[in-house]
Amino acid sequence: DTGSAAAIPINEVDIAYVTPVTVGTPPQTLMLDLDTGSSDLWVFSSLTPSSQIRGQEIYTPTKSSTSQLLNGHTWSIRYGDGSSSRGTVFTDNFTIGGLEVKSQAVQTAQEVSSSFTQEQSLDGLVGLGFSTLNTVRPSSQLTFFDNARPNLDEEVFTADLKYHATGTYDFGFIDSKKHNGTITYTPVQPSPGYWTHSLSGYSVGSGAFQSSQISGISDTGTTLLYLPTAIVTAYYRQVQGAQNSQYYGGYVFPCASTLPTFTFGIEGARFTIPASYINYTRISPTSTTCYGGLQSSSGLGINIFGDVALKAAFVVFSGTNPPRIGFAPK
Ligand SMILES: CC[C@H](C)[C@H](NC(=O)C[C@H](O)[C@H](CC1CCCCC1)NC(=O)CCNC(=O)[C@H](Cc1ccccc1)NC(=O)N1CCC(N)CC1)C(=O)NCc1cnc(C)nc1N
Numbered sequence: 001d002t003g004s005a006a007a008i009p010i011n012e013v014d015i016a017y018v019t020p021v022t023v024g025t026p027p028q029t030l031m032l033d034l035d036t037g038s039s040d041l042w043v044f045s046s047l048t049p050s051s052q053i054r055g056q057e058i059y060t061p062t063k064s065s066t067s068q069l070l071n072g073h074t075w076s077i078r079y080g081d082g083s084s085s086r087g088t089v090f091t092d093n094f095t096i097g098g099l100e101v102k103s104q105a106v107q108t109a110q111e112v113s114s115s116f117t118q119e120q121s122l123d124g125l126v127g128l129g130f131s132t133l134n135t136v137r138p139s140s141q142l143t144f145f146d147n148a149r150p151n152l153d154e155e156v157f158t159a160d161l162k163y164h165a166t167g168t169y170d171f172g173f174i175d176s177k178k179h180n181g182t183i184t185y186t187p188v189q190p191s192p193g194y195w196t197h198s199l200s201g202y203s204v205g206s207g208a209f210q211s212s213q214i215s216g217i218s219d220t221g222t223t224l225l226y227l228p229t230a231i232v233t234a235y236y237r238q239v240q241g242a243q244n245s246q247y248y249g250g251y252v253f254p255c256a257s258t259l260p261t262f263t264f265g266i267e268g269a270r271f272t273i274p275a276s277y278i279n280y281t282r283i284s285p286t287s288t289t290c291y292g293g294l295q296s297s298s299g300l301g302i303n304i305f306g307d308v309a310l311k312a313a314f315v316v317f318s319g320t321n322p323p324r325i326g327f328a329p330k
Pocket of ligand 1: 015016033035036037038039077078079080081082083115119133134135219220221222223224291
């Protein structure tokens with residue numbers, strides 16, 4: 001089997017991407033954030049207090065003839081940005097882009113934190129990290145990819161995220177029309193459960209490539225690119241008027257500044273992030289100060305290759321044994 005579905009930016013600065021999925025019989029359509037940085041599939045539901053719902057679509061298990069309560073199972077998750085949710089669990093038919101998994105664990109929210117309530121275009125998440133990160137107890141559940149894997153033509157899913165445009169997630173095949181040139185693979189460390197791998201180095205603008213192993217996670221659920229402070233300061237040193245603002249919690253600069261590109265290495269291959277991706281957003285709609293798409297990872301304890309980096313390539317998440325991740329130009 002294979003599947004192919006759209007990755008739609010939820011706002012004008014690509015803060016996140018959502019994908020239409022269907023749950024249950026008859027199918028209920030929700031827009032979910034496919035997140036390689038976590039491994040819970042959870043949705044706004046009929047069990048979510050109405051005071052915490054603001055425009056999101058919900059899954060109602062009682063309206064599905066194929067739903068089954070997973071008795072006595074609960075979940076609770078907290079994300080890097082401090083947001084959180086928790087609830088109970090059903091199994092039901094779940095489809096992404098024509099690829100169906102029967103009796104997928106669908107985690108129904110009984111509580112979501114305010115940032116989820118405020119994000120009305122996001123009805124939940126599909127975790128595509130390794131199933132070891134799943135928070136359902138007493139028995140942890142498998143991700144959509146792990147459930148689909150035995151039926152996939154190839155044990156892969158791919159991410160083709162785009163700058164200010166709709167891209168695609170494909171399951172079970174590598175679409176040669178979506179990338180040009182070869183796919184460069186590098187090993188993935190599956191513990192503790194992220195898609196953890198190394199960059200082979202970086203360069204700023206037309207500067208010389210600095211070879212160094214930079215370990216981090218490729219995370220479709222993280223908006224920006226977070227790298228070690230030394231690299232980030234070297235980048236913003238090239239930007240007139242840039243400063244690391246305590247107030248805004250990161251590097252800001254005059255929106256009219258000319259930004260250099262940023263290049264990262266995967267083994268011997270090089271991928272260049274256009275300056276426009278790093279000129280992330282105005283700090284407020286009328287401001288002439290802008291916030292950078294490249295920020296320091298020093299507070300996070302981990303480097304995160306988020307959407308700002310991933311949308312500069314065609315990315316293959318390979319669930320083979322051993323797992324690996326591939327990047328290709330597009
Ligand atoms: C089983 C837990 C699971 C693995 C969990 N995984 C993650 O946190 C990574 C995961 O990819 C999550 C998935 C997000 C969660 C919020 C909703 C959208 C998806 N990524 C992050 O938390 C990265 C930081 N957040 C972000 O990058 C969010 C994403 C977002 C998008 C749209 C709307 C709301 C939020 N972006 C922003 O807040 N932005 C606003 C500010 C702007 N400058 C950038 C964009 C984890 O590591 N949790 C451990 C953890 C707990 N507590 C903390 C404090 N840190 C932690 N890392």
